[in-house]
Amino acid sequence: MKTTQNSENLDRPELTAYALGELDAAQNAEMSAWLEQHPDADVELDHITALAAALESTAELPTYRLHPHQRQAVLAGPQRVRELVAAASSAQRAASLQRQRLMARRVSQFAAAAAVTIGAFYAGTHFGSPSVAPVAAVTKETPKPIAEAKPTPVLAAVDKLPAKLEPATAPTLVSSDTLVKPKSVVLKPMLPIAVAKPGPVVTPSVITASVPNVTPVVAEVTKTARGPVTKIFSQPFTSTSKGAVASVSLRPSETRPTPPKAASPVLGAPLPLNQSNKPPAPRSNKSPELLIHAWKAEVTACPWDESRRLVRLVLQVPGEQPAASSADNAYPLHVAFDPNYVRSYRLLAQRATTPATMDAAAVHVAWYEVTPNGNAIEGSPRNLGHVTLPGARFTTQAMSPFDGSSLQILDRSAKWQASREDFLFESAVVGFGLLLKGEKDIGQLDHSLVLSLAEKSLTDDRTGERAKFVKLVKQAQQSTGL
Amino acid sequence: MSQFNAQSEASALVRESMELYESQLIAYAATLLNGDLERARDVVQDTFLRLYLAEPEKVRENVKAWLYTVCRNRAFDVLRKDIRLTFAEDEVLHTYSDQRPDPSLAADTHELYDRAWELLESLSENQQEVIRLKFLHHQSYKDIARVTGLSIGNVGFLMHVGLKKLRDLLQLELNDHSTSPQ
Numbered sequence: 001m002k003t004t005q006n007s008e009n010l011d012r013p014e015l016t017a018y019a020l021g022e023l024d025a026a027q028n029a030e031m032s033a034w035l036e037q038h039p040d041a042d043v044e045l046d047h048i049t050a051l052a053a054a055l056e057s058t059a060e061l062p063t064y065r066l067h068p069h070q071r072q073a074v075l076a077g078p079q080r081v082r083e084l085v086a087a088a089s090s091a092q093r094a095a096s097l098q099r100q101r102l103m104a105r106r107v108s109q110f111a112a113a114a115a116v117t118i119g120a121f122y123a124g125t126h127f128g129s130p131s132v133a134p135v136a137a138v139t140k141e142t143p144k145p146i147a148e149a150k151p152t153p154v155l156a157a158v159d160k161l162p163a164k165l166e167p168a169t170a171p172t173l174v175s176s177d178t179l180v181k182p183k184s185v186v187l188k189p190m191l192p193i194a195v196a197k198p199g200p201v202v203t204p205s206v207i208t209a210s211v212p213n214v215t216p217v218v219a220e221v222t223k224t225a226r227g228p229v230t231k232i233f234s235q236p237f238t239s240t241s242k243g244a245v246a247s248v249s250l251r252p253s254e255t256r257p258t259p260p261k262a263a264s265p266v267l268g269a270p271l272p273l274n275q276s277n278k279p280p281a282p283r284s285n286k287s288p289e290l291l292i293h294a295w296k297a298e299v300t301a302c303p304w305d306e307s308r309r310l311v312r313l314v315l316q317v318p319g320e321q322p323a324a325s326s327a328d329n330a331y332p333l334h335v336a337f338d339p340n341y342v343r344s345y346r347l348l349a350q351r352a353t354t355p356a357t358m359d360a361a362a363v364h365v366a367w368y369e370v371t372p373n374g375n376a377i378e379g380s381p382r383n384l385g386h387v388t389l390p391g392a393r394f395t396t397q398a399m400s401p402f403d404g405s406s407l408q409i410l411d412r413s414a415k416w417q418a419s420r421e422d423f424l425f426e427s428a429v430v431g432f433g434l435l436l437k438g439e440k441d442i443g444q445l446d447h448s449l450v451l452s453l454a455e456k457s458l459t460d461d462r463t464g465e466r467a468k469f470v471k472l473v474k475q476a477q478q479s480t481g482l
Numbered sequence: 483m484s485q486f487n488a489q490s491e492a493s494a495l496v497r498e499s500m501e502l503y504e505s506q507l508i509a510y511a512a513t514l515l516n517g518d519l520e521r522a523r524d525v526v527q528d529t530f531l532r533l534y535l536a537e538p539e540k541v542r543e544n545v546k547a548w549l550y551t552v553c554r555n556r557a558f559d560v561l562r563k564d565i566r567l568t569f570a571e572d573e574v575l576h577t578y579s580d581q582r583p584d585p586s587l588a589a590d591t592h593e594l595y596d597r598a599w600e601l602l603e604s605l606s607e608n609q610q611e612v613i614r615l616k617f618l619h620h621q622s623y624k625d626i627a628r629v630t631g632l633s634i635g636n637v638g639f640l641m642h643v644g645l646k647k648l649r650d651l652l653q654l655e656l657n658d659h660s661t662s663p664q
Contacts, residue, residue, distance in 0.1 A: 013635075013642035020616070022623045022638070051649055055598055055617040064508035064519065066500075070527040074496065 010044045019048040021468045028464045053475050231351070237344035237371060237441070246335040248350055248366050250389070252290060252317055252324040255354045255362030287329045288322035290392040293361050297387060299411040300419050302369060303427060303453055305443030309411055310427060311345075311368040313387060319355040319362045331392060335368065337385035341411075343373040349430045367430050372411075384409040421457035425466055428453035432473055447477035491538045496530055499545055504530075506619055507553050513614060514557040521560055529553045547625040550615070554629055601651045609644030612637050 017023050018031040035041055066074065238246070293316035302308040313335070323329050337345050348367040355362050370384060387407040416427065432450045434442050454470045461467055507529060511522035529552045533541065541548050602610055611630060615621040623641070627634045 011646070013638040016642040016645060017623065017638050020623075020641070047649060048645060051598070051645055051652075052617070055613070058599060059618045061506060061509045061618055064505045064512070064523070066504060066508070066523050066527055070523060071500075074500065074527055074530040075493075 009038065010041050015041065015045060016048050018467075019045055020052055021464055021471060023464065025462050025464060028467070029462065032459065032461065049471065049474065053471065053478055057475055057478050231349060237346045237369075239344045240337050240339040240342045246337070246345060246347060246368065248333045248335070248347070250290065250315070250317070250331045250333055250364055251327070251329065252319075252321065252331070252362070253327045253329060255317065255352045255364070256319055256324040287326075287331075287391060290317070290323045290329075290331045290389070291321045292317050292389070292392055295387070295389075295407055297407055297409040298419075298423060299370075299384060299409060300414045300416040300423070302443070303416045304431060304445035304449055305369075307371070308443070309370040309372060309384070310416065311370055311384065311409060312423065312426070313366045313368070313409075315364045315389075316361040317364060331389060333364075333366065334388045334390070335366075335385060335409075336388070337370065337409075338383060339373075341372055341382050341384050342370050344371045345369065349433060351426075365426070367426075381410050381412045384411050421460045424453050425457035425469070428457070428473075429469065432469075432476075436476075447473055447480070451477065492534050492536075495538050495542060495545065496533050499533060499549060500530060503546060503549055507549060510550065510614070510619060511553050511557045514554060515560065522557070525553060525556045525560060528556055544625070544628070547621070547628045550619070550621070550625070550629040597655065598648055598652060601648060601655075604651060605644050605647055608632075609640050609647070612640045613644050613648075616641060 014023070014027070014031055018028065018035075023031060035045065065071070295313070295315040298312045298314070299309050302310040313333070315333070318324075323331070346369050348369050349365075350367070351363075351365040353363040353365075372384075386409060416424070419427075428450050431442075431445050431453065432447075434445060435447065435450065451470060451473050454466060454473060458466055458470065504526065507526045508519070508522050511525045512519050515521050515525070529549055532552055533545075533549070536548070602613060605613070608630075612626050612632075615626045615629065616623075621629065623634050623637045626632070626637045630637070632640070
């Protein structure tokens with residue numbers, strides 16, 4: 001009985017929707033809670049996920065194209081549509097004239113009948129007895145008064161009609177007859193079209209990264225929906241014996257939230273970034289100070305290589321501030337690793353999240369992988385290095401004035417298993433990125449480990465993005481056969 | 483001037499949509515038209531032409547769902563006008579679904595999954611369509627609802643029942659294979 005009840009409980013469309021990532025945040029949370037109370041549903045969930053992954057991985061759509069003449073017809077569309085509209089309006093005119101002519105014919109028939117009747121009445125009255133001849137005489141004369149009768153304008157209009165009226169053409173594209181026939185149209189070359197998916201406001205996000213002693217380079221410009229953008233780097237380890245300082249450039253303009261749209265946009269006259277119509281102030285050579293709300297450094301064991309340490313640097317930067325008003329403003333985040341404790345390091349990834357609103361904060365994250373040199377004393381915290389951000393200050397008075405060398409990267413020998421869920425999830429994303437890039441020297445990193453990390457972070461999946469990520473990794477795992 | 487802008491905007495939208503969805507739409511229309519690729523092309527051509535008549539501002543936000551909706555309606559228009567052909571194609575389809583699977587394909591569960599798309603033919607038309615739209619055309623429940631005119635709840639139910647039935651069919655094949663003589 002219990003089994004039946006359980007199986008009935010598990011037979012829920014919501015479970016399928018959950019597995020397919022179709023629930024909204026609230027429903028997702030509700031479903032997660034339900035799943036916690038029904039551990040037997042995990043098997044069902046796994047089955048659905050496996051089948052969905054199989055369907056997606058084996059889904060193959062052959063590539064089809066329209067025939068060349070069909071493509072030409074579509075690409076010459078505006079002209080073709082104009083022709084159709086013109087044809088429709090001429091058909092309407094013709095139909096209108098046809099209706100008028102029909103009405104005129106009926107009126108003339110009625111008038112003729114009336115004239116015959118009146119003529120017969122007159123003949124009967126004047127000649128006393130009915131006779132065929134007078135009636136015939138009257139009948140012969142009927143066309144004249146009829147032609148001069150009331151419908152004259154209509155008849156005149158009918159006279160002006162063309163000898164042959166074209167048949168009415170369907171005014172819409174619904175009929176299969178209106179499917180476009182091939183036309184000899186010279187095609188212009190196709191323009192490259194940027195992929196634009198429907199969604200929230202598109203915000204350009206530029207990730208800038210630099211390697212030690214190398215001028216910062218704009219990696220790429222990615223147009224994406226508002227949300228985190230992660231850039232995974234492929235870099236070899238850098239030895240600390242060279243005394244180099246790792247550096248990441250922060251460009252607050254890149255995470256500046258999109259200002260609200262103007263009520264009446266003016267073509268060809270883009271507003272300045274500060275949304276003011278005033279002329280821009282003369283540029284100063286000195287960049288404004290970068291305001292930051294907070295920053296922190298976290299260090300744990302590296303999940304894919306226990307002999308290394310994983311460092312995450314997080315900065316909260318106000319989205320709307322003077323430093324964000326110019327794309328030229330870049331602030332180097334220097335990371336100096338201590339050679340006493342660190343043998344080598346490499347930048348793994350950088351992420352920048354644009355805030356949803358103007359008054360919220362952007363989040364900049366940088367991930368480093370560090371190889372300790374083994375000088376640390378077991379059980380005691382060690383300072384792997386420090387982070388500086390010249391030209392910046394805190395927004396909070398309590399921490400002001402800003403001490404550019406105050407952020408220490410303290411390694412307290414934390415294990416990655418004890419990390420918070422957001423750390424685990426992000427490390428899974430970074431690991432997956434390394435796999436996708438085919439990065440070398442990644443220890444035990446594989447899809448299973450990425451899945452293991454990501455699945456540990458699912459209890460706090462408010463937006464459902466983590467479940468989607470897990471699904472994605474499973475698909476990738478299946479497709480690679482690992 | 484504004485008319486010119488609207489036209490160029492519509493042209494850009496059509497070009498962009500063709501680039502992105504031409505192949506997918508033909509495949510989708512062909513499915514609805516029982517594999518008739520030529521008529522599927524006609525339907526898709528007509529769909530893109532209709533895009534010129536739509537207001538770009540209203541369509542651009544979800545042009546994919548719009549195209550699928552129009553394409554689907556046009557395909558059904560065509561089907562309604564050619565009932566005889568539809569019956570003929572249905573007979574072919576039934577013959578096809580009556581065929582027993584090739585036992586060599588059912589070597590293990592993984593290989594069975596490859597048969598999932600073939601077994602899909604055994605499901606009801608509604609279930610097939612929502613599953614195809616979801617997994618072949620990457621449409622969300624919301625978009626599927628918009629395209630098919632069903633409610634989101636109905637889409638979820640059809641998806642759930644369809645996937646469940648598909649799993650049962652796969653399981654059945656697996657059992658058949660495991661009990662069949664070597």
